[in-house]
Amino acid sequence: EVQLEQSGAEVKKAGESLKISCKGSGDSFNRYWIGWVRQMPGKGLEWMGMIFPADSDIRYSPSFEGQVTISADKSISIAYLQWSSLKASDTAIYYCARRNYAGHFDYWGQGTLVTVSS
Amino acid sequence: EIVLTQSPGTLSLSPGERATLSCRASQSVSSNYLVWYQQKPGQAPRLLIYGASIRATGVPDRFSGSGSGTDFSLTISRLEPEDFAVYYCQQYGSSLLTFGGGTKVEIK
Numbered sequence: 001e002v003q004l005e006q007s008g009a010e011v012k013k014a015g016e017s018l019k020i021s022c023k024g025s026g027d028s029f030n031r032y033w034i035g036w037v038r039q040m041p042g043k044g045l046e047w048m049g050m051i052f053p054a055d056s057d058i059r060y061s062p063s064f065e066g067q068v069t070i071s072a073d074k075s076i077s078i079a080y081l082q083w084s085s086l087k088a089s090d091t092a093i094y095y096c097a098r099r100n101y102a103g104h105f106d107y108w109g110q111g112t113l114v115t116v117s118s
Numbered sequence: 119e120i121v122l123t124q125s126p127g128t129l130s131l132s133p134g135e136r137a138t139l140s141c142r143a144s145q146s147v148s149s150n151y152l153v154w155y156q157q158k159p160g161q162a163p164r165l166l167i168y169g170a171s172i173r174a175t176g177v178p179d180r181f182s183g184s185g186s187g188t189d190f191s192l193t194i195s196r197l198e199p200e201d202f203a204v205y206y207c208q209q210y211g212s213s214l215l216t217f218g219g220g221t222k223v224e225i226k
Contacts, residue, residue: 044218046214046217061214105155111162
C-alpha cells in the first residue's frame with residue numbers, strides 16, 4: 001500500500017529557515033511526481049509545485065517560484081519543501097501528494113502544520 | 119494559468135437531498151484532466167473523481183461527475199451524513215495545476 005508520511009508540526013519565528021519532509025513507502029516513490037499543496041487557515045488548496053525524484057525534475061507554480069525550494073533524496077524516498085526565511089503568512093498546513101500516471105493526486109500525506117510567529 | 123471558479127461557495131442541504139456543484143474554467147480544460155476531491159475537517163483531501171467522470175476506487179456511485187470544455191459539475195444523488203464536506207475541483211494542463219476555491223456542502 002502506498003503511504004506518504006510527513007514530518008511533524010513546526011513552530012517557527014519569522015526570518016527562520018525550515019525544511020519539511022514527505023517520506024514515501026510502498027510502490028516505487030521515485031517513479032511518480034510528488035507534489036506540494038498549501039492550505040492556509042480556513043482557506044482552500046493551492047498547488048505549490050512538484051518534483052520527480054528519479055531525476056529531480058521540478059516544476060513550480062508561478063505563485064510559489066522563488067518563495068520555496070522543492071527537493072528530493074531518491075535514495076531514501078523523501079521529498080522536501082523548504083524556506084530560507086519564513087514569513088507569518090507562511091502559516092498553513094502543507095500536504096504532499098503523489099501524482100499518478102493519469103496526472104491526478106491519488107495518495108496524500110497527512111499534512112504538516114507550520115506556524116510562523118512574527 | 120487556468121482559473122477554476124466553483125459555485126456556490128456554500129450549499130446548505132439536508133441528508134437525502136441532491137447536491138450539484140459547479141466548476142467553471144477560464145479556458146478549455148481537457149476532460150481527461152479535470153478532478154474532484156473531497157476534504158473533511160482535519161483530514162487530507164481524498165480523490166473522488168478523475169477524468170471528469172471516473173469514480174476513484176471505493177467512491178460510492180451516488181457521486182458522479184460530468185462536463186466538458188469549461189463547465190464541469192459534481193453531483194451527489196442523495197446526500198449521506200458523511201458527504202458533508204468541502205469539495206474542490208482541480209485541473210492539470212501541461213505542467214501547471216490549479217484548484218478551484220471549493221464548495222462547502224453543509225447540513226441545513
